[in-house]
Amino acid sequence: MREFIIVGRPNSGKTMFALNFAAFIGSKTVDVTFRSYDGLMSCRHFSIEEAKVQLCGMALHKTRSLQSLILKMSLGKTIVNFKITDTCGIGEKIHHDETIRRGMAQTLSLLRCADFIFHIVDVAGINKEYLNNPSTIDREIYNYGIIRNSYTILANKIDLPSAQDNMTKLAYLFPKAHAIPVSALLSQGFKEVKACVARNI
Numbered sequence: 001m002r003e004f005i006i007v008g009r010p011n012s013g014k015t016m017f018a019l020n021f022a023a024f025i026g027s028k029t030v031d032v033t034f035r036s037y038d039g040l041m042s043c044r045h046f047s048i049e050e051a052k053v054q055l056c057g058m059a060l061h062k063t064r065s066l067q068s069l070i071l072k073m074s075l076g077k078t079i080v081n082f083k084i085t086d087t088c089g090i091g092e093k094i095h096h097d098e099t100i101r102r103g104m105a106q107t108l109s110l111l112r113c114a115d116f117i118f119h120i121v122d123v124a125g126i127n128k129e130y131l132n133n134p135s136t137i138d139r140e141i142y143n144y145g146i147i148r149n150s151y152t153i154l155a156n157k158i159d160l161p162s163a164q165d166n167m168t169k170l171a172y173l174f175p176k177a178h179a180i181p182v183s184a185l186l187s188q189g190f191k192e193v194k195a196c197v198a199r200n201i
């Protein structure tokens with residue numbers, strides 16, 4: 001089964017994307033498999049709404065381990081299963097909390113072996129400092145992603161006014177990447193994401 005990994009900074013909207021995308025392609029409920037750095041696995045069943053309340057949030061680093069969903073998509077007359085794995089957000093700094101450091105390490109190791117990378121960038125958060133910083137974690141992910149073929153940026157939070165002018169800045173920062181503008185919150189741009197999954201499943 002093909003595995004799609006969702007990576008990005010904390011708070012960029014990875015978990016919101018995973019859950020609303022599952023709903024968009026027809027899931028009413030999700031079974032989330034949590035895999036922690038020490039190998040512990042657990043599975044919880046949620047309605048999508050419940051999962052959003054429990055797993056998404058403004059607090060940084062709500063997601064501390066790998067969280068996988070098995071989803072289905074119909075391609076012509078066949079139904080294909082694929083795995084989408086939400087991850088602990090990664091940043092430039094070494095985090096003081098060991099669980100988060102380990103969660104970030106888990107993200108990086110899965111990044112290397114996942115079949116396809118969805119890199120979520122918070123477009124509303126692009127500011128002067130971010131533009132002038134040549135070594136943001138997003139640039140590091142981009143530099144790695146473009147040498148792999150299976151890589152797409154999801155330019156998230158386009159529903160926010162501050163994101164409107166930033167799409168051109170995104171194209172300037174990440175010129176070689178395929179980018180899809182989305183709102184994970186409002187499920188905008190998901191038709192194109194679905195087509196991207198279907199091409200790479």
Ligand SMILES: Nc1nc2c(ncn2[C@@H]2O[C@H](COP(=O)(O)OP(=O)(O)O)[C@@H](O)[C@H]2O)c(=O)[nH]1
Pocket residue numbers: 008009010011012013014015016017055056057058061062063089156157158159160182183184185186
């Ligand atoms: N306006 C807006 N807010 C979003 C969007 N996606 C996520 N958020 C908000 O950003 C915060 C972090 O989202 P979450 O999915 O938990 O981020 P994660 O840390 O990357 O998993 C939450 O408060 C979400 O409601 C979006 O497309 N638009």
Ligand SMILES: [Mg+2]
Pocket residue numbers: 014015016055056062063086087
């Ligand atoms: Mg999360």
